[in-house]
Amino acid sequence: MSDSVDKPWGGRFASANDALMERFNASIRFDRRLLSADIEGNTAYAHGLQRIGVLSEEECARIVEGLQQVEREFSDPDYPLPDALEDIHMAVERRLTEIVGSSGGKIHTGRSRNDQVNLDERLYLRKEIASLRERIVALQTLLLDSAERHVQVVLPGYTHLQQAQPILFAHYALSLFWMLERDGGRLADAWKRADYMPLGSGALAGSTFPIDREFLRDELGFAAITPNSLDAVSDRDFLVETLSALSILMMHLSRFCEDLIVWSSAEFGFVELSDAFSTGSSMMPQKKNPDSLELIRGKTGRVYGDLIALLTTMKGAPLTYSKDMQEDKEPLFDALDTATICLDVFGGAWAGMTLNAERMESVVDPGALATDLADYLVGKGLPFRDAHHVVGALVRSALSANKSLTELTLEELQDASPHFSEDTLKLLNVRSSLALRNIQGGTGPEAVRAQLAEARALLAQ
Ligand code: ARG
Numbered sequence: 001m002s003d004s005v006d007k008p009w010g011g012r013f014a015s016a017n018d019a020l021m022e023r024f025n026a027s028i029r030f031d032r033r034l035l036s037a038d039i040e041g042n043t044a045y046a047h048g049l050q051r052i053g054v055l056s057e058e059e060c061a062r063i064v065e066g067l068q069q070v071e072r073e074f075s076d077p078d079y080p081l082p083d084a085l086e087d088i089h090m091a092v093e094r095r096l097t098e099i100v101g102s103s104g105g106k107i108h109t110g111r112s113r114n115d116q117v118n119l120d121e122r123l124y125l126r127k128e129i130a131s132l133r134e135r136i137v138a139l140q141t142l143l144l145d146s147a148e149r150h151v152q153v154v155l156p157g158y159t160h161l162q163q164a165q166p167i168l169f170a171h172y173a174l175s176l177f178w179m180l181e182r183d184g185g186r187l188a189d190a191w192k193r194a195d196y197m198p199l200g201s202g203a204l205a206g207s208t209f210p211i212d213r214e215f216l217r218d219e220l221g222f223a224a225i226t227p228n229s230l231d232a233v234s235d236r237d238f239l240v241e242t243l244s245a246l247s248i249l250m251m252h253l254s255r256f257c258e259d260l261i262v263w264s265s266a267e268f269g270f271v272e273l274s275d276a277f278s279t280g281s282s283m284m285p286q287k288k289n290p291d292s293l294e295l296i297r298g299k300t301g302r303v304y305g306d307l308i309a310l311l312t313t314m315k316g317a318p319l320t321y322s323k324d325m326q327e328d329k330e331p332l333f334d335a336l337d338t339a340t341i342c343l344d345v346f347g348g349a350w351a352g353m354t355l356n357a358e359r360m361e362s363v364v365d366p367g368a369l370a371t372d373l374a375d376y377l378v379g380k381g382l383p384f385r386d387a388h389h390v391v392g393a394l395v396r397s398a399l400s401a402n403k404s405l406t407e408l409t410l411e412e413l414q415d416a417s418p419h420f421s422e423d424t425l426k427l428l429n430v431r432s433s434l435a436l437r438n439i440q441g442g443t444g445p446e447a448v449r450a451q452l453a454e455a456r457a458l459l460a461q
Contacts, residue, residue, distance in 0.1 A: 008090050008108075026083035027326050032074065033333060034088050037123035039071045041116060042092060042107060044219040045199060049109055052210050059103040066100040067092070087326075089113050089120075110209035114233040114321040115201040121328070122194045123220070125242060128336050129191045135343045136184045136249075137459065140177050142347050144455050147173040151448065154430055155270060155360035156368055161262075163365045166430045169355065170452065171443040177455050179252040186245035194238030197222035201229035204320040234320045236310065236328050243307040243331065246339045247300075253346050254300040257293035260353070264290050269359045274352025277345070292349045296342045303338050306331035364430050366406040370395055372433050373405070373424070380419035390417045 005013035017025065043064050050060035070092050073079055085091040090113075097104030147170035157167035197217040200207055206229045213225045226232035263270035273290050281287035309331045317324045370391050377387035394416045398405050406428045413420035426432070438444030441451070 007086070008093065022086075023083050025086065025323075027087045027329065028081050028083060028085050028091060030329055030333060031088045031117075031326075032081055032091075033329075034117075034120045034124055035071060035074050035092075037120040037127075038088050038092050038116070039067050040123055041119045041199070041220070042067050042096075044216055045111065046107060047219060048199070048211055048216050049106065051212055051215060054109050054209065055103065055106055059100075059106070062100045063096065063103065063107060066096045066104065069099055070095045087113070087117075089116050110202065110207035110211050111199065112201075112203035112233070114203050115198045115229075118198045118201075118233055118235065119220075121236075121239065121332075122196070122198070122222075125194055125238060126191065129187050129242065132246075132336070132339065132343070133184050133187055135340060136180050136187075139343055139347045139350075140180050140455075141459060142351055143173045143177045143180075144452065144459065146350065147171075147177070147448075147455075148452055150355060150357070151445075151452070153355060153357045153360060154364065154434065156364045157443070163368050165368050165371060165443075166364045166433050167443040168434060168445065168448050169357075169360070170448050174448070174451055174455060176252065176256055180249075181458070183245060183249040183252065186248065187242065190238055190241035190245055192223075193241065195223040196226045196232070197224070198226045198232040198235075201226060201232040204230055204233050230320050234317075236314055236325060239328055239332050240307070240310055240314065243303070243310055243335050246335045247304050247307045249339055250296075250300040250303045250342065253342055254297045257290075257297045257346070260349070261290045261293050261297070264353075269356055271356065272354045273349060274354075276352050277349040290349075292345050296346055299338050299342055303335045306335040306338075361430065366404040366428070367395060369405060369428050369430075369433050372427060372436060375436070376424060376427060377417060377419055382417075382419065 003014060004010045005016050007013070016022075046055060046060050046063045046067070049055040050057060055063065073095065074081065074091070081088075081091050085094065093104065093107060096107065150173075151168070151170045153169035154166055155169055155172070156163040157165050157172075197213065197220055199216050200211045200213040217223075217225050226235075260271060260273075262268055264273055273288070273292070275288070277290075277292040278288045279291040281289065310328055313324050313327045373394070374384065374387040374391040377390060378384050382390070394408065394413070395405060397412070397416075398408055410420065410422065410425060413424060434444055436444065438446045440447060
């Protein structure tokens with residue numbers, strides 16, 4: 001061994017890596033985040049090796065204890081893990097062997113870093129997905145509470161960022177609730193396809209040792225074992241799916257940020273963000289900027305970038321494992337960190353925001369009631385398309401008379417259609433407009449109450 005290189009793979013090498021190559025090749029700076037997963041996987045694997053007689057009971061016990069020591073030591077962020085160690089898997093094995101002696105060298109029997117890293121990523125992801133889903137539920141709870149608290153608040157609803165029809169603020173808040181419900185579902189779904197135990201796949205072709213894969217599956221709490229070793233070590237779909245779910249989640253947050261940024265402008269004045277989630281200008285003393293929301297909107301692009309980076313890395317990687325795939329970790333960690341903090345910041349900004357309910361309702365353009373007028377005529381027997389024309393013409397004549405739709409007299413209405421009568425005028429206000437929309441899933445107050453109850457029941461499950 002004296003003339004070989006001091007690496008677990010060094011036997012075949014007569015001379016060391018270039019220092020540049022060593023730095024380039026190392027993933028330990030970022031994959032130390034897989035430490036607990038690697039310890040968990042190693043611990044189960046040690047028991048698996050004992051089962052098939054590769055490790056004695058004592059060896060296994062010492063290894064398991066040694067692994068705990070390694071975890072304690074490496075958990076200290078100041079514990080030096082130099083690039084020479086290459087990655088977390090080799091660092092753990094090396095330190096373990098220092099602690100327990102030569103039996104440490106048996107832990108990699110029948111295993112490759114290819115199935116090991118795949119396992120670690122699954123174990124790591126399981127925890128991350130669980131914690132993201134908790135955060136999503138926390139934000140859903142916040143939205144639901146605020147929808148219930150502001151259940152009377154009315155504001156203009158927009159399409160094309162033009163006033164369209166009046167809506168309840170609670171309806172608006174709940175729309176994000178349902179988006180988040182799908183986001184949580186997508187993450188749970190990504191996990192379903194990650195929930196396979198890959199050990200026993202070896203480098204690519206399986207293992208010559210009779211590793212009890214079902215035992216390992218059970219030890220590690222997976223639903224099933226991977227059915228094909230080539231696919232197992234090549235598979236990063238679960239990461240791609242997670243990044244895709246996070247991209248969609250970020251897209252949702254970003255759209256709400258966009259609304260709230262616009263709504264917090266002086267021109268809209270619908271909401272005011274708390275000082276706690278705004279910042280000032282270094283030059284203009286009067287400024288209070290919605291930076292929290294702008295940053296979430298900005299970081300959405302970053303998470304998309306993480307997804308595209310991983311997809312692009314994977315598209316060129318021939319089966320089975322190639323070192324390209326080491327590039328999966330930084331985008332994953334970045335997207336997880338970014339989505340996590342964005343969920344929290346969005347919650348903080350939302351919770352601290354004050355609504356200017358009067359302003360919201362007062363700016364509802366009476367024109368936003370035009371659909372109700374057309375629907376009224378339909379009730380009198382007109383085909384909708386004809387009714388639409390009649391009301392369109394009314395809107396035009398109101399505009400040229402410099403009046404709003406609600407300022408038209410009964411005579412003016414009746415000029416446009418003889419079907420209009422006294423009760424038409426009563427119809428022309430925001431509250432009756434909302435009450436007309438008690439269809440399931442609509443913005444009518446009763447429908448929204450039912451929706452609130454449905455959302456509440458869902459969270460209680
Ligand atoms: N650090 C590597 C990675 O993250 C571990 C797997 C290395 N496997 C190998 N055959 N070189 O992808």
